[in-house]
Amino acid sequence: MSPLVTLSSDLGDAYGAQLKAVLYRRLPPGSVVDLTHSLPAHGVAEAAFLLLHMARRFPAGTVHVAVVDPGVGGPRAPLGIATGDGSVLIGPDNGLLWPLATALGNPRTVRLDPVRVVRQEVVSPTFEGRDLFAPAAALIASGSSLEFLGTPHEPRRYEIPPAEVEPERVKGLVLHIDRFGNIITNIPSSVGPSAGSRLVVRVGRRPSRRGTRQRTYSDLSPASWGVLGSSFGYLELAARESSAAHRFGARVGDRVRVSWSR
Amino acid sequence: MSPLVTLSSDLGDAYGAQLKAVLYRRLPPGSVVDLTHSLPAHGVAEAAFLLLHMARRFPAGTVHVAVVDPGVGGPRAPLGIATGDGSVLIGPDNGLLWPLATALGNPRTVRLDPVRVVRQEVVSPTFEGRDLFAPAAALIASGSSLEFLGTPHEPRRYEIPPAEVEPERVKGLVLHIDRFGNIITNIPSSVGPSAGSRLVVRVGRRPSRRGTRQRTYSDLSPASWGVLGSSFGYLELAARESSAAHRFGARVGDRVRVSWSR
Amino acid sequence: MSPLVTLSSDLGDAYGAQLKAVLYRRLPPGSVVDLTHSLPAHGVAEAAFLLLHMARRFPAGTVHVAVVDPGVGGPRAPLGIATGDGSVLIGPDNGLLWPLATALGNPRTVRLDPVRVVRQEVVSPTFEGRDLFAPAAALIASGSSLEFLGTPHEPRRYEIPPAEVEPERVKGLVLHIDRFGNIITNIPSSVGPSAGSRLVVRVGRRPSRRGTRQRTYSDLSPASWGVLGSSFGYLELAARESSAAHRFGARVGDRVRVSWSR
Numbered sequence: 001m002s003p004l005v006t007l008s009s010d011l012g013d014a015y016g017a018q019l020k021a022v023l024y025r026r027l028p029p030g031s032v033v034d035l036t037h038s039l040p041a042h043g044v045a046e047a048a049f050l051l052l053h054m055a056r057r058f059p060a061g062t063v064h065v066a067v068v069d070p071g072v073g074g075p076r077a078p079l080g081i082a083t084g085d086g087s088v089l090i091g092p093d094n095g096l097l098w099p100l101a102t103a104l105g106n107p108r109t110v111r112l113d114p115v116r117v118v119r120q121e122v123v124s125p126t127f128e129g130r131d132l133f134a135p136a137a138a139l140i141a142s143g144s145s146l147e148f149l150g151t152p153h154e155p156r157r158y159e160i161p162p163a164e165v166e167p168e169r170v171k172g173l174v175l176h177i178d179r180f181g182n183i184i185t186n187i188p189s190s191v192g193p194s195a196g197s198r199l200v201v202r203v204g205r206r207p208s209r210r211g212t213r214q215r216t217y218s219d220l221s222p223a224s225w226g227v228l229g230s231s232f233g234y235l236e237l238a239a240r241e242s243s244a245a246h247r248f249g250a251r252v253g254d255r256v257r258v259s260w261s262r
Numbered sequence: 263m264s265p266l267v268t269l270s271s272d273l274g275d276a277y278g279a280q281l282k283a284v285l286y287r288r289l290p291p292g293s294v295v296d297l298t299h300s301l302p303a304h305g306v307a308e309a310a311f312l313l314l315h316m317a318r319r320f321p322a323g324t325v326h327v328a329v330v331d332p333g334v335g336g337p338r339a340p341l342g343i344a345t346g347d348g349s350v351l352i353g354p355d356n357g358l359l360w361p362l363a364t365a366l367g368n369p370r371t372v373r374l375d376p377v378r379v380v381r382q383e384v385v386s387p388t389f390e391g392r393d394l395f396a397p398a399a400a401l402i403a404s405g406s407s408l409e410f411l412g413t414p415h416e417p418r419r420y421e422i423p424p425a426e427v428e429p430e431r432v433k434g435l436v437l438h439i440d441r442f443g444n445i446i447t448n449i450p451s452s453v454g455p456s457a458g459s460r461l462v463v464r465v466g467r468r469p470s471r472r473g474t475r476q477r478t479y480s481d482l483s484p485a486s487w488g489v490l491g492s493s494f495g496y497l498e499l500a501a502r503e504s505s506a507a508h509r510f511g512a513r514v515g516d517r518v519r520v521s522w523s524r
Numbered sequence: 525m526s527p528l529v530t531l532s533s534d535l536g537d538a539y540g541a542q543l544k545a546v547l548y549r550r551l552p553p554g555s556v557v558d559l560t561h562s563l564p565a566h567g568v569a570e571a572a573f574l575l576l577h578m579a580r581r582f583p584a585g586t587v588h589v590a591v592v593d594p595g596v597g598g599p600r601a602p603l604g605i606a607t608g609d610g611s612v613l614i615g616p617d618n619g620l621l622w623p624l625a626t627a628l629g630n631p632r633t634v635r636l637d638p639v640r641v642v643r644q645e646v647v648s649p650t651f652e653g654r655d656l657f658a659p660a661a662a663l664i665a666s667g668s669s670l671e672f673l674g675t676p677h678e679p680r681r682y683e684i685p686p687a688e689v690e691p692e693r694v695k696g697l698v699l700h701i702d703r704f705g706n707i708i709t710n711i712p713s714s715v716g717p718s719a720g721s722r723l724v725v726r727v728g729r730r731p732s733r734r735g736t737r738q739r740t741y742s743d744l745s746p747a748s749w750g751v752l753g754s755s756f757g758y759l760e761l762a763a764r765e766s767s768a769a770h771r772f773g774a775r776v777g778d779r780v781r782v783s784w785s786r
Contacts, residue, residue: 001290001291002291004286004291006279008279010703010704011703012702012703012704013559013560013562013578014559014560014574014577014578014700014702014703015702015703015755016560017530017532017559017560017578017579018577018578018581018755020557020559020582021578021579021580021581021582022581024528024557024582024583024586025581025582025583028291028525028554029291029292029525029526029528029552029553029554029555030290030291030292030293030553030554030555031291031292031554032557033282033286033294034296034558035275035276035279035282036275036276036278036279038275041703041704041765042704042765050276053276053280054276054279054280054283055279055283056283057280057283057284057287058282058283058286058287059286059287062286070741070742070765071741071742072740072741072742073739073740073741073742073743074740074741074742074743075742076742124755125739125740125752125753126740126741126752126753126754126755126760127755130755131755176276178274178276178277179272179273179274179276179277179303180272180274180303180304215335215387216334216335216336216387216388217332217333217334217335217336217388218332218333218334218335218336218337218338219335219336228387228388229387229388230388231277231280231386231388231389231392231393241303241304241332263552263553264553266548266553268541270541290553291553291554292552292553292554292555293553293554295544295548295556296558297537297538297541297544298537298538298541300537312538315538315542316538316541316542316545317541317545318545319542319545319546319549320544320545320548320549321548321549324548438538440536440538440539441534441535441536441538441539441565442534442536442565442566477597477649478596478597478598478649478650479594479595479596479597479598479650480594480595480596480597480598480599480600481597481598490649490650491649491650492650493539493542493648493650493651493654493655498650503565503566503594
């Protein structure tokens with residue numbers, strides 16, 4: 001059975017459809033799974049974080065294509081990364097694939113060679129997703145070995161930046177703001193006191209606010225906000241059926257400080 | 263052949279992708295169909311209406327997962343509902359599933375037991391969609407009987423509120439505003455006079471307006487609006503290639519009154 | 525093996541899901557591929573352009589359903605177009621399908637007959653996508669011949685308007701603005717001088733601006749914009765990791781003039 005090919009991009013639907021067309025020229029019905037084509041445009045760091053969490057639970061052997069690629073057509077390499085579970089990641093060498101690659105384990109990286117993939121020296125200067133990544137993914141999902149599609153390569157490594165944990169406080173940053181306006185930080189959920197404890201939170205340069213650690217959204221009282229362990233495994237700031245991001249004026253990349261006394 | 267699993271949520275793409283990952287760990291390619299991950303956030307009543315119409319025509323035996331779940335992690339039960347046609351609905355016990363369940367007929371409800379589904383007593387406090395509903399749907403689509411995944415339960419019933427029909431007028435409300443700005447009411451299309459008749463319409467507290475019942479969008483003159491029988495089976499207010507919702511300042515939940523004299 | 529059925533519409537997710545439900549009543553899992561349900565509402569010309577590029581690379585024999593249909597319920601015909609490669613296009617007779625039909629080659633057009641498709645004389649006045657196009661597509665993907673579903677018809681022809689190429693300048697228009705704010709014109713990429721050359725660009729009634737022809741986005745300096753050959757085969761105006769459409773105040777349909785001296 002042909003493996004799944006997932007697609008994650010900032011391309012929007014119209015370019016995303018063109019990836020699917022190329023894949024389905026070679027692959028059977030049902031092979032392609034859209035994860036999203038609405039990643040933040042050119043937002044490589046946030047996309048790397050989201051790709052990790054969207055893709056990591058797919059079955060071993062899945063081919064993951066990811067395109068957030070402001071450097072398309074420039075010197076950045078086109079990559080394929082085979083991981084220890086038999087999955088393959090395809091995308092640009094800008095760090096986007098690396099958190100997923102390391103989570104899946106034992107990554108071996110190849111610089112895709114257009115001559116081997118599409119028998120052309122030069123591919124599209126503006127859309128390698130369609131003209132190189134999708135054909136490479138179709139070949140791999142059809143049984144080609146990644147090793148035959150390129151040459152060994154040392155990839156650009158990008159890791160989700162760690163939070164700085166101190167005895168009674170922690171400094172981190174905003175990795176993502178979700179559709180509900182929940183603010184997802186890079187602070188592990190295991191940090192800080194247990195549910196019901198008081199915390200002081202500061203986001204960016206806004207004034208500090210006093211809140212409470214909660215276990216679930218429904219523990220929040222209607223007009224309040226709190227600090228929860230998110231489903232990503234990190235602390236999040238959430239408001240009850242409203243946007244914490246609005247309340248805090250938060251943006252991706254903002255610094256977050258959380259402090260408490262036991 | 264494995265049945266289809268449909269997904270309907272207010273989660274956005276990034277969380278929606280995580281549902282798909284869990285489902286595809288167990289199900290063959292092509293099993294999962296996204297209906298939408300853009301339902302109004304926390305909008306259970308509107309989502310229940312849309313879920314009914316998105317899902318009701320799928321083949322008998324389909325598994326429908328729906329997640330609009332502001333009470334996640336709280337006391338509301340996680341549900342599976344088997345219907346008379348062999349379909350199964352999975353989601354929170356907040357009324358979301360009920361209009362679809364009753365339309366498909368003969369609903370039997372089970373409270374999902376995390377121990378039976380994922381062999382854990384406690385699942386995610388913030389994302390049961392991924393950690394309980396998707397695993398339950400994967401088991402059912404793989405042939406498990408719903409009865410083995412939980413215990414009989416009396417669900418929360420929610421019905422699309424009926425309109426109040428009087429001899430020459432009707433009182434209803436706005437159930438949904440679609441992508442075009444058409445205002446979908448809960449007033450059955452069979453109510454009121456035939457195409458070409460004059461009507462008086464009031465939405466919310468705005469002044470009444472005089473309009474005409476029309477059969478199709480193309481019967482509307484360019485700058486005008488009218489009352490049509492929508493594809494949902496209810497009256498809708500529509501403007502020609504523009505937004506009736508803007509024109510009426512309408513919002514979901516607003517009262518609608520339509521009157522006429524024969 | 526059942527062919528793929530692609531869906532392209534301006535309907536939004538909730539109506540788009542209803543197309544899928546109807547298709548899956550008859551077709552096996554994995555048959556339906558969403559291209560988009562977010563085409564510009566009622567924007568037939570832009571949608572015709574996007575449909576061409578989203579669909580043209582799908583394998584021969586694919587069934588493409590497209591719904592951008594402001595005239596639904598009116599006198600415009602419902603169409604099926606069989607092309608020389610064995611593909612079939614289904615949608616309204618408003619020009620939407622024509623650029624794709626001519627690109628796939630040798631189009632033969634049929635006016636769909638509701639009696640033959642759904643055994644009813646009259647179908648939905650507001651949603652033929654669900655009530656006629658999707659059933660017709662399901663029949664064709666199941667092996668029915670298009671010729672049995674209607675009668676020969678002379679379709680409305682719409683062609684992407686050509687640019688006017690003169691010795692040192694070209695006049696065109698904006699066909700599409702993509703998710704990044706890149707302005708896609710109807711001026712072939714082969715027109716004008718090579719990368720590095722200076723150009724003068726005017727969009728709509730805004731003042732002319734001096735820019736440079738570039739090969740890739742990464743050749744643009746951070747605060748600048750340029751003219752590139754887009755992946756559509758036409759010139760595009762692009763700004764480095766920002767919106768050229770904002771910079772130029774551009775809208776779909778605006779005139780574009782590009783001039784240069786060799």
